[in-house]
Amino acid sequence: xxxxxxxxKDQVAVVTGAAEGIGRHLAERLAGEGARVVxxxxxxxxxxxxxxxxxGADWQVVDISDDTEVCxxxxxxxxxxxxxxxxxxxxxxxxxxxxxxxxxxxxxFDEVYAVNLRGSFLVTKYALQHMEERNYGRILLFASIAGxxxxxxxxxxxxxKAGVIGLVKSAGKDFSETGITVNAIAPAVIRxxxxxxxxxxxxxxxxxxIPMKRCGTLDEVAALSCWIVSPEAxxxxxxxxxxxxxxxxx
Ligand SMILES: NC(=O)c1ccc[n+]([C@@H]2O[C@H](COP(=O)([O-])OP(=O)(O)OC[C@H]3O[C@@H](n4cnc5c(N)ncnc54)[C@H](O)[C@@H]3O)[C@@H](O)[C@H]2O)c1
Numbered sequence: 001x002x003x004x005x006x007x008x009k010d011q012v013a014v015v016t017g018a019a020e021g022i023g024r025h026l027a028e029r030l031a032g033e034g035a036r037v038v039x040x041x042x043x044x045x046x047x048x049x050x051x052x053x054x055x056g057a058d059w060q061v062v063d064i065s066d067d068t069e070v071c072x073x074x075x076x077x078x079x080x081x082x083x084x085x086x087x088x089x090x091x092x093x094x095x096x097x098x099x100x101x102x103x104x105x106x107x108x109f110d111e112v113y114a115v116n117l118r119g120s121f122l123v124t125k126y127a128l129q130h131m132e133e134r135n136y137g138r139i140l141l142f143a144s145i146a147g148x149x150x151x152x153x154x155x156x157x158x159x160x161k162a163g164v165i166g167l168v169k170s171a172g173k174d175f176s177e178t179g180i181t182v183n184a185i186a187p188a189v190i191r192x193x194x195x196x197x198x199x200x201x202x203x204x205x206x207x208x209x210i211p212m213k214r215c216g217t218l219d220e221v222a223a224l225s226c227w228i229v230s231p232e233a234x235x236x237x238x239x240x241x242x243x244x245x246x247x248x249x250x
Pocket of ligand 1: 090186
């Protein structure tokens with residue numbers, strides 16, 4: 001989307017997990033509304049081709065679970081752009097699905113934890129350190145309805161997404177007396193590569209629970225996300241926004 005609405009003009013937006021799926025779509029939308037976008041992912045080739053299609057986009061290959069890499073990436077972005085107004089953390093993995101908790105290997109659980117929760121923590125921590133200097137910022141993390149309700153067959157994913165909800169609630173309060181907000185979105189099913197890779201039993205389980213009887217769209221995710229990271233959204237922090245077609249009951 002581009003055109004008249006330039007609400008992010010002169011702002012710098014960092015989007016992780018932007019080589020595909022929600023992150024990619026959101027990066028395009030933020031750029032279309034005037035932001036200078038820096039996209040991050042661990043898939044180098046896909047990230048580079050994605051950056052080539054977004055006007056003015058910079059890109060960095062980063063594994064968000066790696067402390068050193070995330071710290072260095074934010075330093076490099078500050079050196080290059082001079083400011084970071086928006087950080088959206090879309091990088092995430094599902095890991096084991098359609099499997100009971102007893103069937104999940106410790107190493108598999110650790111891998112999901114490292115990306116979904118440790119990675120969310122690292123991105124939030126280093127983003128905040130730079131935003132604090134200017135007393136302005138919008139951080140948006142991606143949780144999931146699985147983190148609120150717990151999906152059968154997805155114990156590693158559900159528990160790490162519950163952790164993201166706790167992280168947002170805590171970090172939001174830590175910075176509540178500043179111009180920085182920290183929020184999350186908890187989507188139900190959005191058709192991306194992540195969902196395509198799931199076991200069909202798992203996809204049916206999740207989609208049948210949506211009262212609207214359909215999946216969410218990338219445009220619906222982008223519309224809510226862009227409001228949350230806009231200057232307008234100034235009295236909301238530590239919150240988890242629903243995007244579940246009516247599935248969430250709290
Ligand atoms: N699609 C859905 O239905 C859905 C539902 C609820 C929550 N979410 C969450 O939304 C976010 C985006 O999901 P999506 O559907 O776009 O997924 P996706 O799989 O399409 O894209 C995720 C991106 O994250 C990147 N990534 C994974 N691990 C990384 C790491 N360690 N470092 C850097 N990049 C890494 C991948 O390379 C990929 O480009 C995720 O956090 C996901 O858990 C998605």
